[in-house]
Amino acid sequence: MAKAQVYKVAKIFDGEIRETDLTLVEEELPPLEDGEFLVENLYLSVDPYMRAYASSYSVGQVMIGIQVAKIAESKNPGFPVGEIVVGDLGWRTHTIIKESHNQHLYLLPDIGNLPKSLALGVLGMTGITSLYGFLDICNPEEGDTVVITGAAGAVGSHVGQIAKIKKCRVIGITGSEEKARWLESIGFDYVINYKTTKDLAGELRKGAPKGIDCYFDNVGGDISTTVMGLMNIGGRVSVCGSISGYNMKVPLRAAIVQPAIVQKQLRVQGFHATQFRDRWINGIKQNLQWVQENKLKYRETIYDGFENATKALIGVMKGENTGKALVRVKASHVENESLDFNNALTKFKKFQRA
Known part of the structure; x- marks a missing residue:
């Protein structure tokens, strides 16, 4: 009979996350019934939204999160043993799934010899x-100037590279010199370290002498107010997150942005990834093509061991990660393929896209 290790909410997050806010327990799983299958977690995604959604948590619930898992046992012919699935299964090492009860789960498309962890990134x-x-939201055009906050994170670094593919000028805002150098190495035209600059607006004017056309916002706060004040008429703003305020006990109150929105006639739109579920697989194929063409590079910050999941989330909220943060559930679990992009790409040559 299988057993699962499970993280449950012990205390609703209040300010910065503490390790005692989540507790690790063990559950005994029942035998499989017809139509069910058992998966074993390989990699667990760690993301800022986990802190943002804390107000909706309840004590005792399983901590939310997406994982890449391997089917270990199955009584469902559509999900055979050995296949890899991606699903919103929470912070668990093992999960019994009935297909009809989980609409956010899918078999990982063939990605060749690339690391399975990329299914979270x-x-x-x-x-x-x-x-x-x-x-969809920024609708970039060739020659546009794009500004991205949280630029060295998993999403920010990805957006910047798409903007370069679309022949835009790309400015990244990040929090360390090391991250800034990495962003330059993957094609960003101008990078600002907000922690050391004394004049963010001045730096933005240097980086964007023709003004800002598109803004991809991951952080919110005063930085976003400054960026929006420098945008061109008809600029587009895609609001992905507001990580600057997630840990605050008192709601973040930045300078008002309405004057810039009105005067510059800005289009500002928030979004959630789930609204694109009808195009999910097509999106994976597009990103896969860019990886194949060496137009899209990635970096992963991997925390080893399921027991370190809470530490990983705390680290993400402190900005410790570069690129995608994830937990390798078993520290001893290492895939044959390298996590290094160039090595993975070499092995990828034989892969034929569907």
């Missing part, structure tokens, strides 16, 4: 968020 929700959240 460039080839998963991160990639969908970046692709459609940027293209």
